[in-house]
Amino acid sequence: MKLLLLPALFLTVNGCLRIFGKTATCACKTLKIDRSNMHENEVKDNALYDMVLATTMKAPEILIDDCAVHVYCGGGSELYIFDTDKGAKIGDYTLDGSCDPSQQKWQLDVGNGIEQYTVLKAVCALKGTENKCYPESPAAFLFAYSNDLDYSDVEEVYSRFIYGPVFYWEKYVIVATSRFDTKTKEEIMFFENNTLGDSYRAASDYMNKTRMDPSQRFDSSETGSDVLDMLERFIDSDHYSVCASRAFIMMKRSPNEVEISKIVRKIRQWRIELNIAIEHPSSGGLHPETMYNLAAKTNGYCSFAPEIIEAMYTLPAMENPFTHYSLNIKVSGTGTMVLPSITLPQTMSLELYLAVQTTTTSFQNFTIRYVNTNGFSNSFSRNREQHLRSGAMDGYESNLNSFRTVRFLPFAEASTYAMNLEYSYSMEDTILFRLSSNTPIDDWLPFQD
Numbered sequence: 001m002k003l004l005l006l007p008a009l010f011l012t013v014n015g016c017l018r019i020f021g022k023t024a025t026c027a028c029k030t031l032k033i034d035r036s037n038m039h040e041n042e043v044k045d046n047a048l049y050d051m052v053l054a055t056t057m058k059a060p061e062i063l064i065d066d067c068a069v070h071v072y073c074g075g076g077s078e079l080y081i082f083d084t085d086k087g088a089k090i091g092d093y094t095l096d097g098s099c100d101p102s103q104q105k106w107q108l109d110v111g112n113g114i115e116q117y118t119v120l121k122a123v124c125a126l127k128g129t130e131n132k133c134y135p136e137s138p139a140a141f142l143f144a145y146s147n148d149l150d151y152s153d154v155e156e157v158y159s160r161f162i163y164g165p166v167f168y169w170e171k172y173v174i175v176a177t178s179r180f181d182t183k184t185k186e187e188i189m190f191f192e193n194n195t196l197g198d199s200y201r202a203a204s205d206y207m208n209k210t211r212m213d214p215s216q217r218f219d220s221s222e223t224g225s226d227v228l229d230m231l232e233r234f235i236d237s238d239h240y241s242v243c244a245s246r247a248f249i250m251m252k253r254s255p256n257e258v259e260i261s262k263i264v265r266k267i268r269q270w271r272i273e274l275n276i277a278i279e280h281p282s283s284g285g286l287h288p289e290t291m292y293n294l295a296a297k298t299n300g301y302c303s304f305a306p307e308i309i310e311a312m313y314t315l316p317a318m319e320n321p322f323t324h325y326s327l328n329i330k331v332s333g334t335g336t337m338v339l340p341s342i343t344l345p346q347t348m349s350l351e352l353y354l355a356v357q358t359t360t361t362s363f364q365n366f367t368i369r370y371v372n373t374n375g376f377s378n379s380f381s382r383n384r385e386q387h388l389r390s391g392a393m394d395g396y397e398s399n400l401n402s403f404r405t406v407r408f409l410p411f412a413e414a415s416t417y418a419m420n421l422e423y424s425y426s427m428e429d430t431i432l433f434r435l436s437s438n439t440p441i442d443d444w445l446p447f448q449d
C-alpha cells in the first residue's frame, strides 16, 4: 500500500464531505474492466490502452467505503486505470482515492500526484504479457474457408482434425470458423463451449447447417478473394483467443491485393500462425503469390494442390503447434547453400515443412542434408515429378509446391545440427523452410521480410 496524502478537505470521520453542514453522498463511478468489456471502453489514441489491450487481463478488486476507494490486482498482475480520455499505470500497488461529492469526481493517487478521474475504470494485466502472448498461450484454432469451395471437401478436411489430433490440441482451447468470399460479409464465429471437444462439435454443426451459399458467390472471376479483410476482422474481433492462434485457411480464389504491409504487421503483432491451403487452379483473383508472401513474412506456411484435402497434408499438423526453425530462402538456378544450424537443448521430434515455390512452375529439385555434432546424418530429396504426383501418404508427402516429412528429426538427440540445401530452379523463387514440434519453444522466432 502506498501512503495516501489526499486533501483532508474531502474526508471526515464518517467518510463523507460536509458542505454547509449538509452530508453529501459519494456516487463517483467505477467500472471493472477485463477482456469482455475492454473494447467498448476504448481510450482513443492512448498508447497505454493499446498496450494493455494486447495483454492477458482480468478484473481487479474494487473496495468502496463511502467516499474512499481501494483498487488492487494481486496474483502476478499489475493495475492500470483509465478514464474516458486518459490512463495511468499503478502497477503492483493498491490504488487509493476518494470521491469528491461536490463534483462527483475521483481524486486518485496515481503515484506522482493526485489526478481527477470522471470514471475510474480499472483493469489488471498479467505481468510479462505486455505487448505479446506466449507460444504456449491458450488460443483459437480458426477454420476459415472460401465460399467457392465444395462443402463436402471442407467437411472432409475438418473431419480429419478429429482423428487423434483433437486430443493433442492442448494449445488450442476454442474453435472459430469463418466462411469468406461471400457478397455479404459474414460474422466470424467463436464457439464458446465448455471444452474444446464441444467447441469442435458445435462448429461442425454450424458449418453443416450453413454449408456453402452459391447465391453469395462473387459473379466475376476478376473479383479478388476477401481473405485479407477476413483476417483483419478476426484480429479486430479482439477475442481473447486471437493472440498466438492458428489460422487454417482454405482458398480457391486469389486476392487482388499485392500491398500487404498492414496485415503483415497485425498478424505479427498478434502472433498468428497462418496455415494456407490453396486449391489450384484458382476460381478467380489475380495474385496467388500474395498469400505465399504473407506466409513468408509471418513464419507461416502455404501449400497448393489440385484438391484442397491434399493441400492440407503438407501443412504443419495440429500436433505440432510450435515452430522451432523458420527460414525464407531466396533461390535461383542451381546451387548449394549452408543453412543456419539448429541446436536442440533436449531430445525432441521435429517435422520438416518445405514450400518450394511461390507458384507451381519453377521448382526442379532439392536435397537437404544434415549432420549433428555426434556425426549422425540424414538427407531428403524431391524432384518436380514427385511434386506433380501429389497425394502420397507415406510420411514423405508432396504437393504442387510443398513437401513435408515426419521423419526429418524423429526423437532427435540434444545436439547441434549443421544443414545444407542443394536446389535447382528455372526461375528466381523463395523456399519456406519450417521445422515444427510438439515440444514448446521459450520465445517467438524473429520474422523475415
Ligand SMILES: *[C@@H]1O[C@H](CO)[C@@H](O)[C@H](O)[C@H]1NC(C)=O
Binding pocket: 192, 193, 194, 197, 198, 199, 201, 202
Ligand atoms: C455449444 O454451446 C452452444 C451455446 O451455448 C450450445 O447451443 C451448444 O449446444 C453447445 N454445443 C456442444 C456440442 O456442447
Ligand SMILES: *[C@@H]1O[C@H](CO)[C@@H](O)[C@H](O)[C@H]1NC(C)=O
Binding pocket: 204, 205, 208, 209
Ligand atoms: C449434416 O446434417 C445432415 C442433416 O441436414 C445430417 O444428416 C448429417 O449427419 C450432418 N453431418 C454431420 C457431419 O454432422
Ligand SMILES: *[C@@H]1O[C@H](CO)[C@@H](O)[C@H](O)[C@H]1NC(C)=O
Binding pocket: 334, 364, 365, 367, 381, 383, 423, 424
Ligand atoms: C536437379 O536438376 C538439375 C537440373 O535439371 C539436374 O542437373 C540435377 O542433376 C538434378 N539433381 C538431382 C539430385 O536430381
